[in-house]
Amino acid sequence: MRCAESLRVQAYFDAEVDALSAADIERHLEHCAECRALLRDLEQVRTVLRRDSDYARAPTELRSKIMRALDQEGAAEIQVAEGAPASEGAAAPVGTATPEGTASPEGTAAPAGTASPRGTAAPQGTAFPMRTPRPRERVSPTWRMRPFWMGALGGVGGTAIAATFAFLLLLPRFANPLLDQLANAHVRSLMPSHLIDVVSTDKHTVKPWFTGHADVSPAVADFEQQGYRLIGGRVDYLDHQRSAVVVYQHGAHVINVFSWAGRDRALPADATRSGYHFAFWKAGDLDYCAVSDTGWDELLGLERLLRN
Amino acid sequence: MDEKRARFEAEVLPHLDAAYRFARWLSHAPGDADDVVQEAILRAFRAFDTLRGSDVKAWLLAIVRNCHSTALKQQQRRAFVPLPEENDVRDGHAMTATTPDPENASIRRDEQRTLDRLIAALPEEHRTVLMLREIEEMDYRQIALVTKVPIGTVMSRLARSRAALKARWLQETEGEPRAVR
Numbered sequence: 173m174r175c176a177e178s179l180r181v182q183a184y185f186d187a188e189v190d191a192l193s194a195a196d197i198e199r200h201l202e203h204c205a206e207c208r209a210l211l212r213d214l215e216q217v218r219t220v221l222r223r224d225s226d227y228a229r230a231p232t233e234l235r236s237k238i239m240r241a242l243d244q245e246g247a248a249e250i251q252v253a254e255g256a257p258a259s260e261g262a263a264a265p266v267g268t269a270t271p272e273g274t275a276s277p278e279g280t281a282a283p284a285g286t287a288s289p290r291g292t293a294a295p296q297g298t299a300f301p302m303r304t305p306r307p308r309e310r311v312s313p314t315w316r317m318r319p320f321w322m323g324a325l326g327g328v329g330g331t332a333i334a335a336t337f338a339f340l341l342l343l344p345r346f347a348n349p350l351l352d353q354l355a356n357a358h359v360r361s362l363m364p365s366h367l368i369d370v371v372s373t374d375k376h377t378v379k380p381w382f383t384g385h386a387d388v389s390p391a392v393a394d395f396e397q398q399g400y401r402l403i404g405g406r407v408d409y410l411d412h413q414r415s416a417v418v419v420y421q422h423g424a425h426v427i428n429v430f431s432w433a434g435r436d437r438a439l440p441a442d443a444t445r446s447g448y449h450f451a452f453w454k455a456g457d458l459d460y461c462a463v464s465d466t467g468w469d470e471l472l473g474l475e476r477l478l479r480n
Numbered sequence: 481m482d483e484k485r486a487r488f489e490a491e492v493l494p495h496l497d498a499a500y501r502f503a504r505w506l507s508h509a510p511g512d513a514d515d516v517v518q519e520a521i522l523r524a525f526r527a528f529d530t531l532r533g534s535d536v537k538a539w540l541l542a543i544v545r546n547c548h549s550t551a552l553k554q555q556q557r558r559a560f561v562p563l564p565e566e567n568d569v570r571d572g573h574a575m576t577a578t579t580p581d582p583e584n585a586s587i588r589r590d591e592q593r594t595l596d597r598l599i600a601a602l603p604e605e606h607r608t609v610l611m612l613r614e615i616e617e618m619d620y621r622q623i624a625l626v627t628k629v630p631i632g633t634v635m636s637r638l639a640r641s642r643a644a645l646k647a648r649w650l651q652e653t654e655g656e657p658r659a660v661r
Contacts, residue, residue, distance in 0.1 A: 178639065179635050179636070179639060182635065182638065182639055182642075183620075183635065186613065186619070186620065186638075187619075188619060188620050213642070213643070213646050214642060216646065217614075217642045217645055217646050217649070218614055220591075220595065220649060221595070221610075221611075221614040221615065221645075222614060222615070224591045224592045224595045225592070225595065225596075225599075225611075225614075225615055227501075227615070228497075228500065228501050228504060229497045229500065230496045230497050230499070230500035230517065231500075231514075234500070234514050234517065234518065235496065237514075237518060238496070238517070238518050238521050238522075241518060241521075241522055242485065242488075242521070242522070242525060245522055245525055245526070246482060246484070246485045246525075369617060384497075409490075409494060412490060414494055
């Protein structure tokens with residue numbers, strides 16, 4: 173017979189409960205041997221799955237096939253966009269895909285929003301506010317027969333809209349050099365549950381995990397003796413690639429070590445911004461940046477260890 | 481390249497591997513997975529302008545799931561009977577070994593094969609939920625979005641699939657030196 177709390181214990185294991193419920197469940201675990209065993213089982217299944225699963229990646233042929241298909245699709249889109257700029261507007265009639273569940277038309281309070289599966293009886297029958305993303309209607313060839321659209325709106329409207337779009341999209345990118353991206357990524361990582369994707373103090377777990385998740389495979393080592401404890405790894409999108417982040421703890425401080433493919437570009441000088449220090453270096457084909465609010469000595473100490 | 485394509489490549493294509501894995505957990509044959517993923521990416525591209533919010537991965541995987549069920553329905557209409565899941569052998573398809581450690585490599589491969597078989601033997605709705613949680617590391621809310629079931633169902637399916645996998649894994653690896661740590 174299963175303990176009635178087993179689903180909550182699972183939610184606790186999956187980090188889906190708030191601090192209050194967590195404390196509650198921990199109290200329960202103290203006097204429920206069954207749930208303690210369950211927790212161990214969950215841990216074992218996770219270990220085996222993450223260690224031995226097939227982290228398959230999309231085959232190269234599939235990738236290039238998709239790129240070619242997108243090329244064709246893109247060509248059609250451009251012509252359509254010129255012909256009917258209105259479709260870029262706010263009220264896109266088809267395929268309003270909003271996985272975030274903003275303003276679900278059913279009016280059902282999105283049951284998912286907050287991470288508290290505390291109410292163990294989650295509503296089974298609630299219509300989920302996920303809109304099925306339907307493909308936009310296939311471009312009918314008839315638009316080709318309406319040159320009058322293209323003349324009237326396409327010329328002026330389309331160009332104006334395209335220019336605005338391009339401006340808005342390009343602006344933050346130019347104003348966001350690497351340092352900004354790193355600072356944002358570091359600050360974001362410090363928010364609850366964003367720090368680590370793979371929790372492990374074992375470099376033999378962290379390093380292979382990156383093979384399946386990031387575009388690069390950085391140096392991973394534990395320097396516990398020297399005061400830098402390896403606590404896990406993460407992937408952040410940085411400089412248009414999936415950079416690998418190795419996370420260390422030094423005393424009470426978290427040090428994120430970002431790494432990404434270097435592309436022969438000069439790195440920024442070491443810097444301090446908003447109370448965080450940024451130490452950059454190159455090693456092999458990779459660029460590294462260690463970010464933390466530790467002192468410079470501590471940060472550069474880790475850099476020295478990693479470079480050796 | 482136009483702006484939409486560039487944004488699509490930056491925001492959606494990083495999840496191509498996840499989409500591919502997900503399609504393989506859904507599909508019966510690897511070739512099907514390729515078709516499903518390609519169709520899904522095209523649909524995603526067409527619907528990309530209407531994407532609001534930041535959960536691109538859950539959005540893309542939900543599309544993959546839709547494409548899979550469409551493909552399945554078409555297949556059934558054409559009277560192709562899909563193989564039962566127990567016979568679903570994934571051999572002959574490239575497996576990515578993730579271990580850099582040569583001594584353990586062959587044990588690892590055996591374990592990977594065993595595990596792969598056990599996972600394949602799970603019912604589809606259990607397998608997908610389990611893999612989305614453990615391998616794609618999605619939270620309950622995202623899994624509910626992708627699989628279109630309420631969170632409570634996600635939780636019970638997760639519990640059942642974990643228990644089943646654990647029991648079968650113990651059976652398979654019993655007596656072997658390197659069982660579950």
